[in-house]
Amino acid sequence: MARMKFYCDPERCIECNACVTACKNENEVPWGVNRRRVVTIKDGDPGERSLSVACMHCSDAPCATVCPVDCFYTTQDGVVLHDKDICIGCGYCFYACPFGAPQFPEDGAFATRGKMDKCTFCAGGPEADHSADEHRKYGSNRLAEGKLPLCAEMCSTKALLAGDADVISDVYRKRIINRGAAVLARGVSFQDASFRAPSNLGGKSSSQE
Template sequence: MARMKFICDAERCIECNSCVTACKNEHEVPWGVNRRRVVTVNDGVVGAEKSISVACMHCSDAPCMAVCPVDCFYRTEDGVVLHDKDVCIGCGYCSYACPFGAPQFPSEGTFGVRGKMDKCTFCNGGPEANGSEAEFEKYGRNRLAEGKLPLCAEMCSTKALLGGDGDVIADILRNRVIKRGKGGDVFGWGTAYGGVKAQPAAGTPPAAPGAAPTAPAAPASEGSAS
């Protein structure tokens, strides 16, 4: 059985927000709720700006499921984390526990009205009958039941956002990363640690400032004269 996951390639994301728009349009998401959003770090800094599309990551050990006092969250056979709005009491514990800010309160009126929590469903609907009006009204369209993948991933113009079987999309990203570099820099080691500097051998005096590095002396062979 497939285990559904999302992966966003930060090297390809161009912050076009097509994934956000596709999600809101497909599921008629309530006002004030963004099941998916694009987060940008180092915004405006040339060469350092990175964007990533964020939603519910459908964790294997989901913290929202652990803290929910009424157990309204459940996991499907495909590994998709969903919740039952008929059981939800709107306490908000899940929104505090989720590191991605996926569960959200719908906002209506001047100050907002707390109601049933809403979150990304991986386009998998809810506990109601697949394709029913009740399911669409509460959770949006069930594309997985139609044999389709989440629309946010399908609408990504640069294919930065990948959604589907976790093993398949991990292989896709792995192949991309391998083609971008070589050695340890493939996984960003040089970026994270600023390169690896060679350490001088024990007993070697420090070089004078500005002096050219010298090659280490070859070790004496066994039996040589002292």
């Protein structure tokens, strides 16, 4: 069974916020809610890196543990979803989540919390696939169409990866291996640090004389 995961490659992310925009547009999320955000660390300083973060669809999700009404469930694809009909908007998942994924539309007096909204991995909700109710509450259900989340699909640098965890980790592993030059640029000796695969050039020369 495929297990769906996001992975964001900070070496590739260019902080264009296209994933945020794409998500907001595709899922028509409520005002004041962003299911995905790009965070830049050391902005303007050496070592600046950006990361796009949303719900990480944890295998053992803290939000699901603390929910007082038990509205979370994990799909067969390993996507963590929640039932907005059951959610009471208490905010406990927001306190427990390591990634700040649960968002609350400002609802009621003094901006008390409405029903929680978070990234669904473009997998909709508990309602029937592609039903109007599902779209209204959770946004689009691309997984049911055999598509992957739009944020990752449209990432221009392919920094944000989404899909089967096995494939994602393979892709990322290959990138790491092929990053010898980037490692060299960090002041570590080429010989010691390069993971560049050997090219089998032993004994070869441009001239034999």
